[in-house]
Amino acid sequence: MEQVTFSGAHALERGRPVLYVTERCVFRLTREGLELAEVAPGIDPERDILARMDFRPLVRKPATMDAAIFRAAAMGLRDKLLSISLEERIRYDAQAETLFYNFENLRVTSPKDIEDIRAAVERLCRRIGRKVDLVVNYDGFDILEDLVADYAAMVKELTERYYRRVTRYTTSAFMRMKLGEALERRGVAPHIYERG
Numbered sequence: 001m002e003q004v005t006f007s008g009a010h011a012l013e014r015g016r017p018v019l020y021v022t023e024r025c026v027f028r029l030t031r032e033g034l035e036l037a038e039v040a041p042g043i044d045p046e047r048d049i050l051a052r053m054d055f056r057p058l059v060r061k062p063a064t065m066d067a068a069i070f071r072a073a074a075m076g077l078r079d080k081l082l083s084i085s086l087e088e089r090i091r092y093d094a095q096a097e098t099l100f101y102n103f104e105n106l107r108v109t110s111p112k113d114i115e116d117i118r119a120a121v122e123r124l125c126r127r128i129g130r131k132v133d134l135v136v137n138y139d140g141f142d143i144l145e146d147l148v149a150d151y152a153a154m155v156k157e158l159t160e161r162y163y164r165r166v167t168r169y170t171t172s173a174f175m176r177m178k179l180g181e182a183l184e185r186r187g188v189a190p191h192i193y194e195r196g
Contacts, residue, residue, distance in 0.1 A: 025049050026065065033058055038065045086120040098133040099124070099163075105140040108147055118154050125162040134163045138170035138179065152182035159188055 008018040008029045018029035019037070025045070026038035035058040039045050050056060068075045089102045101121075108114060125132075143151055159166060170176055 025062070027057060030058065035060065036062045038063045040065045040070065041067045086116060090120055090124055092124060092128060092132070096133075098135060099128075101134065101136040103141045104137050106142070108141075108143040108151060111147065111150060114147065114151050114154050118158065121158055121162070125158075128162075131162055131164045134166045136166065136168045138168055138175055139172070141170065141172075141175060143178075148178060148182045149185075152179070152186045152188070155183060156186040156188045 011018050012029055012031070020027040020029070020034075024040050024043050025036060028035045028037040036045060036049065039049070039062045041064055043049065045059070045062060050059070084102070084106075089106065091100045091102075092098075093100065108117075168179070170179075
């Protein structure tokens with residue numbers, strides 16, 4: 001071996017996770033030794049892994065690896081890795097009495113997505129207990145055309161119940177027009193500003 005670029009023992013000493021990933025399983029390095037942590041779907045751990053090893057690793061309760069890893073279809077990793085939970089997107093600044101919704105790159109593709117937004121907002125607003133200002137970032141926001149009216153209805157309801165003033169921003173002229181028209185039809189101030 002020309003050089004060692006990674007030391008599992010050293011990483012473990014520093015509290016870093018150490019994994020060894022194969023096509024059949026995943027091993028985790030622990031202070032007690034190597035542990036069989038995950039097994040591919042359809043693999044018999046005893047027959048297909050342990051019987052083929054020169055030593056016996058720790059075997060507790062190995063999890064089953066995600067079956068999507070082994071399918072030919074795309075896994076949608078980009079969306080999974082870039083996704084932000086609704087709880088991370090919604091923040092309240094108590095000192096400024098202002099809510100901030102970061103809906104950047106949020107995709108609304110089903111009625112459930114609208115209900116999830118409503119539920120997350122209501123949970124937070126009920127805890128606050130009074131009307132507050134709101135700032136919404138709609139940069140990269142995407143919504144299916146047939147959901148725009150339902151989304152606007154949800155926005156109107158939340159606006160009437162929880163917000164004093166609302167400021168919306170997006171760099172997309174198309175989104176400003178699309179959401180603006182839908183909100184205006186619902187009697188909600190349609191102002192959506194372009195980010196400078």
